[in-house]
Amino acid sequence: MIPIQIDSAWKGTSDCRNCGIRDMVLFADLNEQDFGEIHTPIDDMVFAVDSVLYNEGQTALGVFTLRKGMVKLVRATADGRERIVRVLRPGDVLGLEALATERYDTEAMALTEASVCRIPLAVLHHLSATSPRLHKRLMQKWQQALKDADDWLADLNFGSARQRVASLALKMRDPEQPHMTSFFARDDMGAMLDIKLETVSREISSLVRDGALKPCDKQGRRYEILNEAMLLR
Amino acid sequence: MIPIQIDSAWKGTSDCRNCGIRDMVLFADLNEQDFGEIHTPIDDMVFAVDSVLYNEGQTALGVFTLRKGMVKLVRATADGRERIVRVLRPGDVLGLEALATERYDTEAMALTEASVCRIPLAVLHHLSATSPRLHKRLMQKWQQALKDADDWLADLNFGSARQRVASLALKMRDPEQPHMTSFFARDDMGAMLDIKLETVSREISSLVRDGALKPCDKQGRRYEILNEAMLLR
DNA sequence: CGGGACGTTGAATTTCGTCAAGGATGGTGG
DNA sequence: CCACCATCCTTGACGAAATTCAACGTCCCG
Numbered sequence: 001m002i003p004i005q006i007d008s009a010w011k012g013t014s015d016c017r018n019c020g021i022r023d024m025v026l027f028a029d030l031n032e033q034d035f036g037e038i039h040t041p042i043d044d045m046v047f048a049v050d051s052v053l054y055n056e057g058q059t060a061l062g063v064f065t066l067r068k069g070m071v072k073l074v075r076a077t078a079d080g081r082e083r084i085v086r087v088l089r090p091g092d093v094l095g096l097e098a099l100a101t102e103r104y105d106t107e108a109m110a111l112t113e114a115s116v117c118r119i120p121l122a123v124l125h126h127l128s129a130t131s132p133r134l135h136k137r138l139m140q141k142w143q144q145a146l147k148d149a150d151d152w153l154a155d156l157n158f159g160s161a162r163q164r165v166a167s168l169a170l171k172m173r174d175p176e177q178p179h180m181t182s183f184f185a186r187d188d189m190g191a192m193l194d195i196k197l198e199t200v201s202r203e204i205s206s207l208v209r210d211g212a213l214k215p216c217d218k219q220g221r222r223y224e225i226l227n228e229a230m231l232l233r
Numbered sequence: 234m235i236p237i238q239i240d241s242a243w244k245g246t247s248d249c250r251n252c253g254i255r256d257m258v259l260f261a262d263l264n265e266q267d268f269g270e271i272h273t274p275i276d277d278m279v280f281a282v283d284s285v286l287y288n289e290g291q292t293a294l295g296v297f298t299l300r301k302g303m304v305k306l307v308r309a310t311a312d313g314r315e316r317i318v319r320v321l322r323p324g325d326v327l328g329l330e331a332l333a334t335e336r337y338d339t340e341a342m343a344l345t346e347a348s349v350c351r352i353p354l355a356v357l358h359h360l361s362a363t364s365p366r367l368h369k370r371l372m373q374k375w376q377q378a379l380k381d382a383d384d385w386l387a388d389l390n391f392g393s394a395r396q397r398v399a400s401l402a403l404k405m406r407d408p409e410q411p412h413m414t415s416f417f418a419r420d421d422m423g424a425m426l427d428i429k430l431e432t433v434s435r436e437i438s439s440l441v442r443d444g445a446l447k448p449c450d451k452q453g454r455r456y457e458i459l460n461e462a463m464l465l466r
Numbered sequence: 467c468g469g470g471a472c473g474t475t476g477a478a479t480t481t482c483g484t485c486a487a488g489g490a491t492g493g494t495g496g
Numbered sequence: 497c498c499a500c501c502a503t504c505c506t507t508g509a510c511g512a513a514a515t516t517c518a519a520c521g522t523c524c525c526g
Contacts, residue, residue: 075387078400078465083391085383100369100376105383132362136333142375143333149382150318150339154308157390158316158427161482167311186505194391196483201506218491220505232311394514419473429515434474451523453473 009051014042014117024091025065026119026137034131043118053094053108053116060098062118066090069114072188073106084191086152087111087172087184093141099124111184156193164193165203166231169213169223179225180216207231242284247275247350257324258298259352259370267364276351286327286341286349293331295351299323302347305421306339317425319385320344320405320417326374332357344417389426397426398436399464402446402456412458413449440464 016027017035043062047053053064056075071088085106088094097105098121127134155167168189174180183189183204186197193200204220207213212230216222225231249260250268276295280286286297289308304321318339321327330338331354360367388400401422407413416422416437419430426433437453440446445463449455458464 073383075383077387077391079392079396081391083387085386097376097379100372105376105380129365129368135362139333142379143330143338146330146375146379146382147338149379149386150306150308153318153382153386153390154310154316157386158310158314159312163312197504198484198506199482202482205506430472431474431516432514435514438474 009045009047011044011046014044016042016117019067019117021067021091026063026093026124026134026141028137029133030127030131031133034127034133037127037130038123039126040120040123042120042123045116045118047110047114047116049110049113051110053110053114054104056104056107058104060095060102060104060121062120063096063098063124064094064108064116064118066092066094067115067117070111070182071108071114072111073108074191075106082191083194084188086148087192089175092148093145096141096145099128099138111188161193161195161199162203162206163233164195165189165200165207166212166233168193169207169225170228170231173225181213181223181225183221183223186220242278242280244277244279247277249275249350252300252350254300254324259296259326259357259367259374261370262366263360263364264366267360267366270360270363271356272359273353273356275353275356278349278351280343280347280349282343282346284343286343286347287337289337289340291337293328293335293337293354295353296329296331296357297327297341297349297351299325299327300348300350303344303415304341304347305344305425306341307424308339315424316427317421319381320425322408325381326378329374329378332361332371344421394426394428394432395436395439396466397428398422398433398440399445399466401426402440402458403461403464406458414446414456414458416454416456419453 016022016030016038019025019027022028047069053071054060066088068090071092071094072084073086073088073094075083075085077083088108094108094116095104097103102121124134124138128138129135155171156164158164158167169181169183172182174182184192186200189200190197204213204223207230208215208223210227210230212225212227214224214226216224249255249263249271252258252260255261280302286304287293299321301323304325304327305317306319306321306327308316308318310316321341327341327349328337330336335354357367357371361371362368388404389397391397391400402414402416405415407415417425419433422433423430437446437456440463441448441456443460443463445458445460447457447459449457
């Protein structure tokens with residue numbers, strides 16, 4: 001079942017030298033010699049909405065770089081419910097933990113259609129030993145992942161329901177259009193913020209009523225930020 | 234001011250080869266040759282309760298390994314309150330992020346008297362390039378830190394106040410005496426679980442009344458776990 | 467022995483969750 | 497092309513849970 005997903009997602013082999021977002025990713029400052037050390041092809045893949053990139057505990061095939069779209073990392077909690085521990089966006093790395101354990105610690109599911117490249121573990125193990133440039137980038141990606149994890153905890157799971165929704169709105173701002181922000185299905189937002197979906201809906205409505213946000217589509221996914229100060233509190 | 238803390242904490246130079254907890258720490262599988270590459274002394278330090286090991290944003294001097302005691306990682310939130318993002322225990326590494334950014338991402342404060350060794354950044358940068366053994370350990374410590382961060386979020390900040398207190402009790406079990414567990418000042422516990430200190434107190438009292446826990450001191454810090462199943466739900 | 471810090475407990479209030487119903491949207495098939 | 501249906505978002509009323517404000521007790525330290 002998983003191989004089928006992989007097959008259907010596979011779109012070809014990546015040409016990393018000419019990657020459009022290369023300055024954001026792991027291979028940012030590799031030189032020609034480093035690229036020569038890559039003996040296994042990097043797969044270029046696209047996953048449809050709601051498809052699973054990998055499961056919690058699954059044996060790892062590689063580390064992913066997210067090129068386009070959004071991916072949620074999901075964990076099962078002790079009582080069986082579902083918890084979204086983070087949302088990744090373009091430039092982020094998925095499955096770094098596989099470098100240490102050969103297994104993925106969380107499930108990864110596409111929140112939108114998602115383009116990724118999958119870098120085989122062997123390539124990273126080899127390069128991290130031979131290329132100080134990759135080694136340094138790898139440290140930076142670990143550090144960023146850890147900081148993101150702590151940020152997520154400190155910002156989004158703190159305070160009243162209204163504060164949480166407002167924090168999520170700020171965190172999910174579009175990097176290119178800072179006055180726009182993206183929301184998700186209400187039950188996903190609930191799993192991110194640890195509040196019920198009805199409460200999410202109420203707080204969004206309240207922020208719209210108070211003039212902090214303006215809905216830009218009919219599905220409740222895109223909003224314009226009208227009053228940033230109101231969200232910051 | 235910070236140098237004064239450092240001076241007062243300094244207890245000598247560590248003999249890593251004979252470290253009592255070496256199998257848990259970064260230097261676990263270094264060989265004699267690797268040790269020969271260490272040209273800067275590892276400092277052995279002790280911090281008193283409530284003293285600060287480093288501040289958020291501070292320029293980093295090194296990475297710490299916790300030998301004894303407990304340390305909290307604290308962040309300021311958007312609204313100025315204090316948020317405890319994790320508690321570290323013996324064997325854990327503090328300040329790994331300094332390897333990537335030369336700065337600490339959080340404040341670290343001793344929850345008990347804490348013994349640490351401070352490994353200069355230069356030593357780690359050098360060894361991670363020359364010793365595949367350290368390189369591998371480093372990956373494992375990054376992975377563990379990231380998993381701990383996600384665990385903290387998923388377990389302790391989820392569900393009712395009672396569930397959170399129960400999860401904390403389980404997470405803070407003594408590794409040597411699994412039926413014993415450690416709590417903290419009630420406002421610290423509140424900052425860990427994102428509930429008010431009065432609620433923490435009430436839930437602890439309730440767990441004691443229901444026979445899940447038994448207090449073992451008069452300050453409310455040590456408890457015996459009488460009914461593990463009751464805490465798991 | 468007194469005072470301050472901290473933990474506990476109680477009552478009133480606010481917030482959030484639960485249960486239920488209604489409405490908009492998008493897709494499907496006739 | 498439109499009616500129908502399923503899905504998801506929204507809203508309301510009620511009850512449960514957590515916070516707030518306050519008082520009180522205990523422990524530790526000077």
